[in-house]
Amino acid sequence: MEKFVYIALFAPLVSSLFAALFGMSPKKTFVGVIASLLLATSFVASAILAAYVVQTGHGIHVTMMDWISAGDLAIPFGFVVDHVSVTMMVVVTLVSTVVHIYSIGYMDHDKSFNRFFSYLSAFVFSMLVLVMSDNFAGLFIGWEGVGVCSWLLIGFWYHKADQSPEVNPSISPSWAANEAFIVNRIADLAMLVGIFVLYWNTGSLQYDVVFAALPYLDESILTLAAIALFIGAMGKSAQFPLHTWLTDAMEGPTPVSALIHAATMVTAGVFLVIRANPLYSMPEVSEVSFFIAALGTFVAFFAASMALVERDLKRIIAYSTLSQLGYMFAAAGLGAYWIALFHLAAHAFFKALLFLGAGNVMHAMHDELDIFKMGGLKKVMRGTYLYMGIASIALAGIPPLAGFFSKDAIIETAFNEGTLFLWAMLVVTAGMTAFYSFRQVFLTFDGDERYKEFDIHPHEMYKFVLVAMSPLALLAIIAGFFQGAFQKFVTSSPLMPDYVMSEHTHHLAIYLGILVLIFAVGGIVLAWKKYGNGLKRDEKCENSFIFQLLKNQYYIPKFYAEFISKPYYLLSQIMWKSVDMKIVDATVDSIAYLFFKGGDQTRKMQTGNLSNYLNWMAVGLVLMLLVAAVTALIA
């Protein structure tokens, strides 16, 4: 079985390096094909491993070689394929394979076609390292690796110029890429601190050793580690207040948004919390865990609110990703780790589908993203309409699609834990989710054909691309039916606690479900009423304070620009021009000048006049005698 571990892990790396060979040459379709085949290989290997884990009930642990050893620290390249990681592997490689195939069509006209595949496969490799690693340092390799790939891919169209935030809120791809990298680095520092805390208190970074040592640690240490690691997770999973980069990341090509900024990388933070569940389940850190749930709930609501008024197709979906990540954290924070993982997987399928559908629309609309300029696209894009419809129904949580089961379970958990406030927020958010999802669908596909004004002639995507998307559509529909089987499989792992609803909740479950459903259907109906028959703009509403607040993302990006970026730049300028040049360096130069001046002045003694010299000699003699006398006296 070991060989499958290596095949699953390294096939994407091979793919990346292969594509990199052609990175600077013109488009070659076979690069995309071979990359997709290698990714499919990785998927097959992952599936075999999954079957193995299901059958035998235990994982596979391999140690490839040593990485860093110094002092008492020993970090190997070790990989563990267990219930949790194999789930992630299957999800990641499946979505990646679809996205790779999709990209062959989507990036068809891009001159950097080969380079794109190199980055995309490198991302998959990093993501697999992240999920398969058997220690925190290895996880950090993947963690940073996906960060770099995300940087490369957001900034893929690096040649675009910066624009003012009013024209383009993301400024430019290269700007958005840097923002994403730097914001993530802030979180990564906290994550490193978490790693240091664990190392110095357990003597290792291996998951099994660390988890085994947890019961012996002090409360303060556990709390610190839990907080630090969670801040790390907040960066990758774009939780408030480190969330701004995710919407800006939509500057990247759409397949990237589907794979990285929806299905896989942004879930890494959730994965970390799930992976470290022995830590977050400790009774000593229950407050941290509750904070995670509360923050998740807040982000779910907060992001959904911004999606209500957004006009940019991709940004709407990005907000919905943020919101769904919030749901996952809510579940994980409440201790329902398997439910978080289940929603993670289900979300990956329907969100990737949604993004890929958005990519088709973009392709058709010549990169136009404003849904106010679309409408009536269902006539020309039947397949895409169908896919995006399915994905949106799943996202809205309508049974029997995947999103219903996974999201409903999270909402039920909030009820079961007695955190009724969180529960209420999550229910309301479910309604908002349905509303903005269908607002987007109706504005894009139904109503009047507003695009005609802009002289755009939309066309459907290539057939093979639509076929490639079908597995995701299928999974978005049926994944929910496997809830029970999934629970049984994942929680059979010793590292994965089960979570079951109490009797009381169980009895009420049907009513709770219906309540959520009412909100969801209500949201859809409202969206239909407002937007089903074309776009009617409401000036008064659009000028209201709330609308403007939401539209400007609560003025948070502006706040960051004005109160963090600019002051930092100005302070740096002061440090250089005033402090470094005028104080530090000027002091050094003035000391040197003092010597120079002193020498220059005393040079006048050298007159060449013998009697002058004799005078100086006398002075010197007297001085020396004086010194001798004084020292003699003191002694």
Add this chain to the structure above:
Amino acid sequence: MDNILSVLIFFPAVAGLLGFVVDKSSARVYGISVATVELLLAIWLWMSFDGTNAGMQFVELIPLVPDFGINYYVGVDGISLFIVIMAALMTLLGMIGMSIEKDIKNMIISLLFLEMTMIGVFVALDAIVFYVFWELSLVPMLYIIGAWGGPRRIYASIKFFLYTFTGSLIMLVGMLFMAYLYYSVSGVWSFSITDWYALVLPVNYQVWLFMAFFAGFAIKVPMFPFHTWLPYAHGQAPTIGSVILAAVLLKMGTYGFVRFSLPLFPDASVMMIPLITVLAVIMIIYTAMVAYAQEDMKQVIAYSSVSHMGVIVLGTFAMNAEGISGSIFLMLSHGIVSGALFMLVGVIYDRRHTKMMSEFGGLAAVMPKYAVIFGIMLMASVGLPLTIGFVGEFLVLLGFYKVSPIATILAGTTIIIGAIYMLTLFKRTFFGPITNEANRNLPDLDTKEMSALVPLVLIVVWLGVYPKPVLEPIDTSVKALLSFMEEKAQTPEAKETIILTKQTKEAE
């Protein structure tokens, strides 16, 4: 071969002297051949080095002035071995990538002479020999900056020389006093560092001596607030000068801390941790901010170099094997990466004769190979895992966390602010549309530049993925150093600190 260290030291010097009779047109080839042989010798040294032995190897001792205990005394251990190899490597690659045509013969001779002094410093085990090489290294660098530098080269080179020279003189006084102390205890003079190690000094003497040595090392590193000579030196130096300066010469300072300060003055070193920590943290954050404010690419790299040296200094005083080994590894990786970055800036300077970022933009489309290599070095510079830059930085921060979590978090901001200035530089230079017509038809890297840079890329990846061959010998020697310090420390506070900082909970 028992005399391999002497061969390593004097072969470049002798070859340099012979270089005077070499024809001008073949000077470059001659220099590269000599540097290649030197590198092969250095690698051979590594191959015959026993990584499990923590002590000095290939020791040579020839009395010079027996009455005063001055000997030609050299040896190499895990700490110095790789710096020697790096010095040889960077000299060779610097020569290969060099674009200078003017007075090429003099340049080659200067570089070979410089190579002798660099290797001499790192293998010297006698304080006087160390001091002689230390000071001699200034001469060729003074000449390189002064003769091939930019418009303000005279100011920059004199500042460089006088500033570092002042510090070294104070260090010399410290050395003389050390020898005197040895004499007053044992009745014989000795300048041998290994003899000095045996000397147990009263704490107040240790503090004064520590400060004297500190003056020499801190200016060389350069530590805040003694760093201002560096931006001028880098700003005016030709590419090759900056490469050697950043890669090797700065490491003399941090190497000095490990070779002299820690084992000679263990109590004072522990006492000085707070002071060093404050300086190092200021150095990391402050110079990173200054780097961000720069308009000139080379100045960004120059200040970033100071910032990263701060991390190295911090690791040296972590008093545990994780931190100190990491610090030494970081010396190597900083040498490789900053050397490469200076070469890369030189590449664009050769083409456009400017280093101002505002002149560029969109270079990634014009010079893709250049952009890729720059990108890799950028990532190594910001400490991406699986590049050489991560290993040392991670270990240093990990090690120092045991000493002071707060200081580690402050120093750890290097991963954020380092990314800020480097990514800004990259964006302004490589991304965006091509706004300046002069950049539209720039040629990409040529064979000469590729052959200097590609080996560095390979090393960056190799030692990032598999640092063990280098880290293991370093770690062996560092562990020996630490147990020596633990034994030698007199004050209970110092002993306790040294013992405690290396313990994980499990070990208790």
